[in-house]
Amino acid sequence: MFDIDVWQEIFSTIRKNKLRTFLTGFSVAWGIFMLMILLGSGNGLQNGVKQEFASNAVNAMWIWTGETSMPYKGMKTGRPIRFNNQDYTFLTNKVKGLDEVSSRFYLPGDTNYAYGNEYGSFTTVTCHPALRDVENIKLSKGRFINHKDITDYRKSIVIGKDIAKALFKEEDPIGKYIKVNDVPFKVVGVSHDPDNRNDRTAYMPVSTAQRIFNGGNRVHSFAVTTKMVTSAKQAEAITKEVREALAQRHKFNPDDKRAMGAFNMLTEYLRTMKIFQGIKIFVWIIGIGTLIAGIVGVSNIMLILVKERTREIGVRKALGASPRSVIGLILMESILITTVAGYIGLTLGVGIMEGVNYVLEQMSASGGGDGIFFRNPTVDFGTAISATLILVLSGAIAGYIPAKKAANVKPIEALRDE
Template sequence: MNFTQSFRLAIKSLTTSKMRALLTMLGIIIGVGAVIVILSLGNGLTGMVQQQIDKLGINMIQAQLWSAGDGAMPDPEELYDLVDENTHVLTGVSPYVALNGVVRHGDEKFEKTSVYGVSEIMYNAATNYTMDGEQLAKGRFITYMDVERREAVCVIGAYLEEEAFGGDALGKTLSIDGRVLTVVGVLKRNAELEMLPGSQDDQIYMPYSTVMEIVGDRWVSIYIFTSTSGETADAAKKVIESYLNKFYRTDDGMYNYFYITTMAEQANQINGMMGVAMGVLVAIAAISLLVGGIGIMNIMLVSVTERTREIGVRKSLGAKRRDIRSQFVIEAGTTSAIGGLLGIGFGCLLAKGLGALLGGMLVESMGTSGITFDATPTLGAILLSFGVSVGIGILFGYLPANKAAKLNPIDALRYD
């Protein structure tokens, strides 16, 4: 008996008892569907991380500094000099200073507005994105001369423009802790988010030098550097570490007073954690495949018992052990393959549905603009799931098939 004949007999056996066949396949269907959904969601999350990296720039390096106990911390000018001395790996630095001030426009107060002091490096004109992932919609961003001259200018969010200026803020003024600032730019609204007080659309960028003049504090704890490219980010990080080690006198390599991370390192950490989580979830989903395999083994054992006389007749007519074995193995593989195909269809539909539902929630919770969540199953995930389902059917179907092949034809013919 060739493969085609065995396959036809397998299909006939399945259609004879449709409900039993469906229940047999159920574990495979659920397991394959779960694996596809988990892999699809994992790919969607990885895609979101990559999109965020592309927006912010793979060459970004963030340094967090703390006081060494004696109050000593590097001055911004010293880090500007560091960049100028290492232009082969560094292209710029932006102090990142938060200002806890009250924003006013006329008689209105905006107490929840976030105010940050930055330099011109914070904005990339080529991509039209800031290092916080914001886009510029109107006007311009902070320039080098604004920082150098401590100009009283600012770039505001869409919420503040709408609420304070009625949608027309360019050239208008507002005040922060009594300092009058001119609006020179407006950020693009985050379409995924509702514009509310304190939201991502309710923020202000201004020259860090102007912020430090207002607060009267010369120390900065957060700096954002840019390297010449993503490939030189690690070398740039080492340059910054070397300088800070000398400044803090930590030649033993213990970075007690600063922490530096590149965008690539952050992405690798996030992807690593997601990979572990996805692996655990896939392993849990694989339990359903194991249960499905046991179900196939059980039903094939029942099928062997029901068809004992048929096996005896075939053996008496000259069928060899390998013919009987291959027939039942093909039947088990066919059962699991059909279950795998149904599971793939179920998983793809569920992945698309959950992707649409969770995508909006994730984008909103992350507060990102221009980021999409795509949970479309990949060809690799589909092929892997189908291959595993067929493999499980063959593996768990071999024992019943081997039992059938070893039946004594005389005993089989006498079976009632």
């Protein structure tokens, strides 16, 4: 394989047929280049979708109530369905398939916040500690609502970054008291949303809100996390189980979507990821198909090359060259052209995807990346290695057929060839 004379002969043949070699190599380089672009683009779209799901836990589920639209066991339609604190206990302890549960009571009217001479209206979410896991709430300072806040009805509050900036300016808000609808609450944490969606939102214990704002044991909705499953059908089964359990407690038809609404993000996530798996398979099929087209070109060129060198191959065999050495010569030339051209296409494809990724990161860092549905469109190292191995194997296959034909040439027939 490392015979210097063989390699000199290979390079000599390539120099004599520069245009042919270039066109052959270009077809291979283009095939692997397109494969990298397609794979990188597919990864970029998939990462963009995952980023959209990342604002909440992928196994998050929201449950809310409405009015019945179907008669049930003699009861008429139009009945309002109301959740309460007992439903929170029921979901936490009795319903299988759920991990974390947080209930929510909606505060009546606008929520006004004030600190000193500063004031404003902001969104208030009442919750249990579990909401932090359900909605992936990030903290820049302090802590989130804890179970002691719930059981002791503490007037604790976590405010968003924009609320802190509006009310406290440069002052540290932790430990300070603000007024929420003229009721003093102690700031125990400051939240920060990387996507800036919830920076004008504050979080307080649901038990405290119910007591102070005359909520009784009323609960308007639940935010929960479900057990992680691997198929959309299993996720739908969890949703169905929750719906049937609550329908039995509140006496409505489980099929009545207007009586109780539910959205299971895990179902949508698994369906979306399944679609991307199909896209990835499709991309590989298209990319490899393009690569095969280039490899066929290499094989055809090598067949022409064997035809042109028939007399030379006959002389070699007459002088004692073994079929193995003839096959090795043709194979090495084919693998060399395929590998070098493919590596160039591989490098260009990966380089362009890295360049696109750099531009997207710069846009995101400067604050102009909001709404971009395309993130980190790069090709991982394992994929690049796989593509390289495919190249080498393809080069060997492309060269083997003409090499085998050359090895079967009889010296006398080859010497007669014009």
